[in-house]
Amino acid sequence: MTTANVGLWLYENSGGAQIEAKMINALKERNIMCFNNLNLRDAYARDGKIICNGMVMEELDLFLSYNAGQQSQFQVYLYEAISRSIPTINNYPAFALSEDKFKTSYLLNNHGIATADYRLCHKNDMEGLKLAMREWGGRVIYKPTDGWGGAGIVKIEGEHALDMLVPFLSRTDLRYFYLERFIDYDNTDYRVDIVDGQYIGCYGRKAPKDDWKTNITSGGSVFLREPCDEVVQLAIKAAAVSGLEIAGVDIIYDREKEQFVVLEINGIPAFATPEQEQMGLNFNQKKIDAIVNLIDRTVHLAHAKVA
Template identity: 65%
Template sequence: MSKRKIGMWLYQNGGGDEIQKKIITKLNERDIAVTPGINLRDAVAKNSHIIWEDKKVDKLDLFFSYNAGEQTQYQVYLSKALNRIIPMINSFESFELSEDKFQTSYLLRQHGIQTADYKLCHRDDTHHLKTIMKKWNKMVYKPTDGWGGVGLTKIENQETLDMLMPFLNQMDLRYFYVEKFIDYDNTDYRVDIVDGQFVGCYGRKASGADWRTNVTSGGSVFMREPNDDVINLALNATKVTGLDIAGVDIIYDRKKEEYVVLEVNGIPAFATPEQEKMGLDFNNKKIDLIVDLIDRKTKK
């Protein structure tokens, strides 16, 4: 059997460079060669091949793409084409689903997994937004394709909605996606899943000046042990989305007294060196499961 070859594009900040080295070492031990740093933003598609630095990416046995912060529309567009030819982790179909908050929530609810109540409506259908505002009292506007808490806007009254609408109309959006604001304690669970297995969990807490728990929005990380309900909810949400690797954000609805899936992320970060010093020790387990996953998916 010829030597297996994969490509990798993994984020380098926050300890990502060291994570990449460990993954490559373990793959090399299994006789799997790795070409790192393949950013499809710098690739060219011509005739029947996708070329990156004179290498035919479509001739690889697998492509492992794991970099949320540097994605471009061009890179994502080529990923879609590439995944029609070779396996990818995550698959483009699952990645694309997880990038869209409405599509994810819709599918989860279809499978009986509790999410925040939501409303998707045409941009001209402001009447329904005003009606739902009266019913919900508080809601959150979310860009369907945002990440890291960017663009989230809490709407607490009709006046806030009236002020927001002209701004959204200027953005030329085709539709609006809003979720009912959930009464929670400003903390969440981030549960990491790889290949259908629980990897680890930590908590995030919103800062005093914000209600969002995302670290990029000022939230902080703390040690948190999940119970079986939280773990099973994360496992089920990951299975429904079809993700090989997922980070599931879960909060506790104090009014309904139940856990709710807030988001399913296809590129959950590894623990940073600072977080590892806090006691977050799931990186090695996550690396081993990813290596096993790549090994299995590349066997012919």
């Protein structure tokens, strides 16, 4: 007898379709029926309901949204609305937080978790921008507060470079600038996967030669890396503070301050690709099991509250 109906939207490339199939089979064994391919890009709303591919989303017991590459403003807009009616994974407030680099760093700092030194300035606060440049030794990183994969991130070296960049940025619709101190590190990071407060796995990413960004979409490469306990515990704490049920925490070692620093928290961390599994990244099954357990527990808790 089916105990719950769950909606899924997972990425399909890089092994995603196989991951989804395993997840669906595991949930079926627990009498949880899955409805996949619920891409909210194809949805519409009327009469208090959001309908996607014939499915009334509010009639589901849970919706798992796990596709960063095809995410759109419309999809996220409906995701927020749905989250007010049924449980979602990730929960929308935590997901929205993870999409904003400033708000994430702000919250982590307030809970004693080290991040890159940052400064958020009004777009016309040139003196504030230059002050940050001076305080941080003439090198800063400009980042859009949203976005992923390293898109739009620029290293600025010296006030002259800042003077040249700001007029261009001022012509955009940006309301503020978000800057971070450029961290002296070895051009590698830790990507630590956490699900439901549980450590799942870790790998390293390395920036290409003559670059400093480790993101795969920016040319970075993956390598096997075992984290020390300090890195694991830092990732678990950061995920808990963010409120994310599923999180990929990016951590680097600041050689100047001699401490580990949380750079970002990703709310849709990818599974290992088939090629990465061949090189030894073997956490996919553990991650699937943890997500299945999380879904199972969440829908049963929701049913218990209704009862």
